[in-house]
Amino acid sequence: MVGNASRAAIISDRRITGLSADVIAELVPELGLLWHQRHQARLTSRLRKRTVGAGAKHRLVFVDRLLATLVHLRHGVTHDVLACWFGVDRSTITRAIGEVRPLLAERGRTVSPDVRLRSLADVVDHLGASGSTGIIDGTETRLRRPAAGRKDRDKFISGKNKQNAVKSMVVTDGEGVAVVQPGTARELRRHHPRPPVRAGQAPGRGACDPRSSPTPTTSGLGAQTGGRVVTPPHRKFKKNAPDRYEEMHERQRKAHSSRRSRVEHGVAHLKNWRALAHHRGRREHMSDAVQAVAGLLSHQQTADLTSTRQK
Incomplete structure (x- = not known):
């Protein structure tokens, strides 16, 4: 995953994500809760040999998943480039974008606060x-x-x-x-x-x-x-x-x-x-x-x- 300094640089520069830091700050708690709920629902929806929470942990926290999706939508960056940038495997970026993009689509259009x-x-x-x-x-x-x-x-x-x-x-x-x-x-x-x-x-x-x-x-x-x-x-x-x-x-x-x-x-x-x-x-x-x-x-x-x- 990216370091705190790199993450702060991405958030602070509107040219990278197309969004201001204030808007990103509003997106993180709103989408983070939905992502966590759906992730837990997927884990409990099938028969398991291990308890929920066992096994490998996410190497890409939700904030980084959101930032990777924003950069991909804004600049059309390939998953391979994002994987090198965030220090994870390409499949991790593909899965992250596939999970966050529908959440962004379901938010609807904002015409007033x-x-x-x-x-x-x-x-x-x-x-x-x-x-x-x-x-x-x-x-x-x-x-x-x-x-x-x-x-x-x-x-x-x-x-x-x-x-x-x-x-x-x-x-x-x-x-x-x-x-x-x-x-x-x-x-x-x-x-x-x-x-x-x-x-x-x-x-x-x-x-x-x-x-x-x-x-x-x-x-x-x-x-x-x-x-x-x-x-x-x-x-x-x-x-x-x-x-x-x-x-x-x-x-x-x-x-x-x-x-x-x-x-x-x-x-x-x-x-x-x-x-x-x-x-x-x-x-x-x-x-x-x-x-x-x-x-x-x-x-x-x-x-x-x-x-x-x-x-």
Whole structure:
């Protein structure tokens, strides 16, 4: 394991973990208790030849397990490098990340010190209660190409970027301050359609709730929802459009693009965590990685805003 001086250096430098020391201090007791409870539950859930607590002890304490996971998500560092850094075997790092990453994913998104959203329904209800605008967009994350001959190998090919990828839905609030709710990473089929809703106001559970229509289209969506969902402006004339119409359409397009830029900033903040820029792990871990990074990012953004307002 790393020494106290090295551990303190990792925690104090925000460039290493992407989080401030205060946020890490909040994560340790919250996640440490959950990790210990689940670890004990696994030990007592099966028949044992030795009593619980016997045998080899953990060489990597929970704080180091959390730090290794944060560094892996922030910089995409391989398990081999982390194993050398923390002075343990590669399998120990792999197990540590596999245990801590789901805990981070389950924390949900922090939108204020006392409000945390853990599901898409929570996001829609929060936007409706506050009368806020929810902006939706999709983003692709590259991943390793499945081995030749593997089942469903072609389902992860992006027709847009000609690469193996998964697509995630990202929702931000109207200010674009915090990533409110990333959708579950899903298989990206060839010629996958554009995100159904680019920008829209969600006063209640309905138009912006994907459960109501898993694959809606943008055509007529604004009219169908009474203006609650704002989609990219539809172009009536493909050619020989009147000059007045061109000017009006350009104004609408720029206004919509300006409004939608906030979610693009939210996606950019997500991709600053290298594990989401190019995912090199297993595809089934992608959803947990997206949820974990979104939760950490929103927690840090909320902490920064709270500190600024107090000043």
